[in-house]
Amino acid sequence: MNFLKRNTIVFLLGIVSLQTTTAQTFIQRYADIVNQTSQANITNNLTQFESFGVKRRGTTALQNTLNWLKNKYLSYGYTAGQMVEDSYSYSGFTCKNLVLTKVGTLYPNTYVIICGHYDSITGTGTNDNGSGTAVLLEAARLLQNVPTEYSIKFINFSGEEDGLYGSQHYVSSVVNGTTPKMDIRLVFNIDEVGGVAGMTNNNITCERDTGSPTSNNAASNTMTNELITCVGLYSPLSTTLSYAYASDYMPFEDNNEVITGFFETNETAYAHTANDLLVNMDPVYNYNVSKAATGALLHFARASTSLANDQFNADFQISFFPNPTKGKLNINLGILPKNNYTFSLIDIQGKEVYRDSIANAKQIETIDVSRFSKGIYMGILESGESRITKKIVIE
Numbered sequence: 001m002n003f004l005k006r007n008t009i010v011f012l013l014g015i016v017s018l019q020t021t022t023a024q025t026f027i028q029r030y031a032d033i034v035n036q037t038s039q040a041n042i043t044n045n046l047t048q049f050e051s052f053g054v055k056r057r058g059t060t061a062l063q064n065t066l067n068w069l070k071n072k073y074l075s076y077g078y079t080a081g082q083m084v085e086d087s088y089s090y091s092g093f094t095c096k097n098l099v100l101t102k103v104g105t106l107y108p109n110t111y112v113i114i115c116g117h118y119d120s121i122t123g124t125g126t127n128d129n130g131s132g133t134a135v136l137l138e139a140a141r142l143l144q145n146v147p148t149e150y151s152i153k154f155i156n157f158s159g160e161e162d163g164l165y166g167s168q169h170y171v172s173s174v175v176n177g178t179t180p181k182m183d184i185r186l187v188f189n190i191d192e193v194g195g196v197a198g199m200t201n202n203n204i205t206c207e208r209d210t211g212s213p214t215s216n217n218a219a220s221n222t223m224t225n226e227l228i229t230c231v232g233l234y235s236p237l238s239t240t241l242s243y244a245y246a247s248d249y250m251p252f253e254d255n256n257e258v259i260t261g262f263f264e265t266n267e268t269a270y271a272h273t274a275n276d277l278l279v280n281m282d283p284v285y286n287y288n289v290s291k292a293a294t295g296a297l298l299h300f301a302r303a304s305t306s307l308a309n310d311q312f313n314a315d316f317q318i319s320f321f322p323n324p325t326k327g328k329l330n331i332n333l334g335i336l337p338k339n340n341y342t343f344s345l346i347d348i349q350g351k352e353v354y355r356d357s358i359a360n361a362k363q364i365e366t367i368d369v370s371r372f373s374k375g376i377y378m379g380i381l382e383s384g385e386s387r388i389t390k391k392i393v394i395e
Helices: 006-012 028-034 039-051 060-075 130-143 165-175 214-234 250-254 283-300 310-314
Strands: 083-090 093-102 107-117 150-157 183-190 203-208 238-243 259-264 319-321 328-332 341-346 352-358 364-368 375-383 386-394
Touching: 028 130, 028 214, 028 283, 039 060, 039 130, 039 283, 060 083, 060 093, 060 130, 060 150, 083 165, 093 130, 093 165, 107 130, 107 165, 107 283, 107 319, 130 150, 130 183, 130 259, 130 283, 150 165, 165 250, 183 283, 203 214, 203 283, 214 238, 214 259, 214 283, 259 283, 319 386, 352 364
Parallel strands: 107 150, 107 183, 183 259, 203 238
Antiparallel strands: 083 093, 093 150, 203 259, 319 328, 328 364, 341 352, 341 375, 375 386
């Protein structure tokens, strides 16, 4: 977290706890996933993050942390094809955001973004923002094999401490650079959630949009109310309502996206100093925040409430969309271990009407099916010994 201390302008809202009136209910399946959150993982990831040193622009430490993040995601079962290094430059340095995409089953082109920065300034940044990084990693681990209706982007931003350069670049070059513009359901930012050693850390601050443009404020308030409910349903923490301020959700807010976020209520005195270290934090609090964030992400992305996810994972999470389709068909590689495959279309008479081999495939490849007659087809994706077959309807 950069710029001014957040608690210097608390008069803005009075910082009051909020009880939400939304119709959310406890979902046992979500709780079962949340309860797999690992304190050992949180503490180990904080320790490893700290060991890389000061993660400033242009440093080996920043690149080593990026490589570590990529290897973490791979160890959880994600593929290299699901990750993109989003590069940009400022002050003569090249930095990279790391974007991991998990494609949704029902709304694959609409995204829930959960984000946090991994750069630091002056010190190792173990709280600001190794704590948020640990939450993103644990949430990604827990959701890897869980189907969600909405797509999820786990984004580790760099350049935050120098002025939100990474998130600003992402919004201007990726969000607005996509045709049509990227459809974002929510941006959920995690920044400085490590707690303070020696204090009772049992409250998390939930942040809503109170700035300009004001057209997205009501939706942000609604989503933050839902976030508060999720905290109560899936973690032991209580909540405080506050405002969004000076972190990576702000370029999204300026872009009229809907935002919310987490920030520690007991604020560390060591941010941006050499003493921003694990010894001055409360890793149990970080663990409880991770539980709350995971429960909220399951809610916002509308995760499956069924245990019967065997087919989803047996098919390597591969999907074809939109389905039915009128013109373009997208092929999502899911977690297929190889990025070379053959795709074919078989009509209702058993005739192969389309076949193409794709080498070095991107996570999502698109083919034009507008020339084919309306009807029901069988889409077949083959890669090595893997063969995935799904029904496709062309309208």
